[in-house]
Amino acid sequence: MSDLAITVGQIRAEQRSFWRNPSAAFFGFSFPIMFLLIFGTIFNHETACIDGTFNGRGQCVGGTLTPYNTFFVPAMAAWGVITTCLVNLTLTLTVRRDSGLLKRMRGTPLPVAAFVVGVVASSLITAAVLVVLTAVVGHLLYSSPWPVYPLPAVVTVLLGGTVFCVVGMALTVVIPNSDAAPAIVNVSYLPLIFISGFFFSFSNTVLNDIAKVFPILGFKEMMLTAFGAKPSSNGWDVHDLPVLLLWGAGALVVTLRWFRWEARRA
Amino acid sequence: MPAIQVEDLHKSYGPVHAVQGISFSVDAGEVFGLLGPNGAGKTTTVEILEGYRHRDSGHVKVLGEDPQSGGRRLKQRMGLVLQECAVLPYLSVSEIIDLYRGYYANPLPTADVIELVGLAEKSDVRVRKLSGGLQRRLDLALALVGDPELVFLDEPTTGFDPSARRNAWEIVRSMKGLGKTVLLTTHYMDEAQNLADRVCVIAGGRVVRTGTPDSLRAERAATRIRFVRPEGVEVTGLGEVISAAGDPVVEIVTETPTPALHTLTAWALDHGIELERLEVSQPSLEDVYLELTRDE
Numbered sequence: 001m002s003d004l005a006i007t008v009g010q011i012r013a014e015q016r017s018f019w020r021n022p023s024a025a026f027f028g029f030s031f032p033i034m035f036l037l038i039f040g041t042i043f044n045h046e047t048a049c050i051d052g053t054f055n056g057r058g059q060c061v062g063g064t065l066t067p068y069n070t071f072f073v074p075a076m077a078a079w080g081v082i083t084t085c086l087v088n089l090t091l092t093l094t095v096r097r098d099s100g101l102l103k104r105m106r107g108t109p110l111p112v113a114a115f116v117v118g119v120v121a122s123s124l125i126t127a128a129v130l131v132v133l134t135a136v137v138g139h140l141l142y143s144s145p146w147p148v149y150p151l152p153a154v155v156t157v158l159l160g161g162t163v164f165c166v167v168g169m170a171l172t173v174v175i176p177n178s179d180a181a182p183a184i185v186n187v188s189y190l191p192l193i194f195i196s197g198f199f200f201s202f203s204n205t206v207l208n209d210i211a212k213v214f215p216i217l218g219f220k221e222m223m224l225t226a227f228g229a230k231p232s233s234n235g236w237d238v239h240d241l242p243v244l245l246l247w248g249a250g251a252l253v254v255t256l257r258w259f260r261w262e263a264r265r266a
Numbered sequence: 267m268p269a270i271q272v273e274d275l276h277k278s279y280g281p282v283h284a285v286q287g288i289s290f291s292v293d294a295g296e297v298f299g300l301l302g303p304n305g306a307g308k309t310t311t312v313e314i315l316e317g318y319r320h321r322d323s324g325h326v327k328v329l330g331e332d333p334q335s336g337g338r339r340l341k342q343r344m345g346l347v348l349q350e351c352a353v354l355p356y357l358s359v360s361e362i363i364d365l366y367r368g369y370y371a372n373p374l375p376t377a378d379v380i381e382l383v384g385l386a387e388k389s390d391v392r393v394r395k396l397s398g399g400l401q402r403r404l405d406l407a408l409a410l411v412g413d414p415e416l417v418f419l420d421e422p423t424t425g426f427d428p429s430a431r432r433n434a435w436e437i438v439r440s441m442k443g444l445g446k447t448v449l450l451t452t453h454y455m456d457e458a459q460n461l462a463d464r465v466c467v468i469a470g471g472r473v474v475r476t477g478t479p480d481s482l483r484a485e486r487a488a489t490r491i492r493f494v495r496p497e498g499v500e501v502t503g504l505g506e507v508i509s510a511a512g513d514p515v516v517e518i519v520t521e522t523p524t525p526a527l528h529t530l531t532a533w534a535l536d537h538g539i540e541l542e543r544l545e546v547s548q549p550s551l552e553d554v555y556l557e558l559t560r561d562e
Contacts, residue, residue: 001369006368017355104353107318108412110369
């Protein structure tokens with residue numbers, strides 16, 4: 001078989017593995033969709049103040065006032081990409097490293113690139129399904145608008161998803177074993193979801209400055225822009241691109257240098 | 267050309283000198299058993315041959331190539347069974363074999379491989395639903411699917427029940443029948459005795475003995491004759507008799523079992539005694555192995 005055919009086979013095997021594993025599929029999907037249903041319902045007729053904050057009289061200061069779900073649907077779509085590409089991929093790889101699957105695979109002629117592309121492409125497919133599901137649920141239940149700029153939306157999901165996949169691979173380097181993986185992954189990214197304004201924006205210089213260092217905030221901003229929740233002329237948010245790309249590049253270096261195919265010896 | 271050549275192999279992990287100058291060679295078509303206690307350096311040696319680890323020094327050739335640089339081309343010609351069985355758990359037996367087939371240039375047909383390891387009735391079952399023994403058979407199938415010239419079997423029957431072990435042995439014999447070279451590591455001496463053309467016993471990172479199982483056993487040529495001490499009869503005049511006080515079993519160790527047995531049975535007939543649990547045995551490979559590795 002050609003390397004392309006092998007890679008396609010890997011993607012198919014990864015996709016089958018994902019959808020047949022009820023807990024992976026459930027946990028991957030439940031967080032963003034569950035919060036979409038809860039907050040989407042609670043704040044359905046409320047407003048969000050994008051890039052600004054509400055003052056004491058309920059006025060949006062320094063930002064753009066939009067219906068809450070116009071803001072919230074792309075934010076949850078961004079979270080969905082992060083759970084699929086960062087969280088699920090990290091947990092999957094550490095379990096496979098512990099079980100010896102990665103080691104066994106290295107003993108076959110399967111090219112490493114085909115394996116990695118298989119894992120990343122499968123995560124992107126799953127992420128895309130979750131983004132579409134989020135948009136459809138948001139549109140049907142809360143009348144949130146369809147993405148205003150479809151091409152930037154697709155590119156943002158694929159680019160951001162790829163970056164979070166690589167960050168996930170780099171994260172496995174500091175995870176000692178699969179038992180520790182869920183705690184480490186959740187502690188490292190969940191606080192950033194909250195301080196990056198995935199539920200509401202707020203004004204706290206310290207937290208805002210911390211959030212700006214990480215790619216999660218910028219990726220959400222790019223999704224808001226592509227969905228049209230944030231005003232822009234064409235849906236491309238190049239302002240937030242550098243942080244995302246820098247994280248991708250840094251994570252790639254860490255992964256290439258330190259990624260482990262075998263569990264640490266006890 | 268030998269399938270595997272190892273000369274003066276050394277490997278340390280920090281202060282631990284795991285492999286201290288191991289040398290052996292495996293001929294093409296041979297089943298070669300690598301034996302030794304835990305920590306003897308077996309796994310390190312095998313993992314160097316498989317290409318997982320880099321040696322510190324020494325010469326290693328696997329199918330004529332250096333496993334450190336052989337890469338994909340060499341992996342096309344090898345099949346591995348590692349100690350952990352690890353494949354994607356949510357794929358079925360035939361799906362996973364099909365997936366692995368794609369990795370190799372000249373794979374065997376999926377149905378043939380499934381048949382060979384006796385998983386025909388399970389081909390649509392997902393891997394996670396298979397028992398440990400059946401997963402191990404799938405492991406064997408995945409090692410064979412690329413039609414390799416050389417197969418590494420690292421403790422392939424650990425945890426098997428006796429009948430599953432016999433089945434696995436049949437598979438190894440059929441690999442040999444197909445002309446494949448097999449490097450087998452095992453803790454079970456009966457397995458080595460039954461399968462291996464030659465064995466290499468290593469202990470403390472060094473080779474203690476290499477040879478056919480029979481030649482190793484021949485090192486302890488003495489035959490043992492055992493029987494239960496008859497009550498009320500003094501056992502005398504039977505040559506070198508070994509027997510602990512109070513132990514009801516008498517053991518005679520002899521280089522010449524035929525006259526010894528003749529003397530014993532004549533003595534028993536004279537006294538009108540039936541020798542209970544009479545047995546004549548050769549030293550097993552296990553006896554020799556335990557002796558060779560006693561200090562470890």
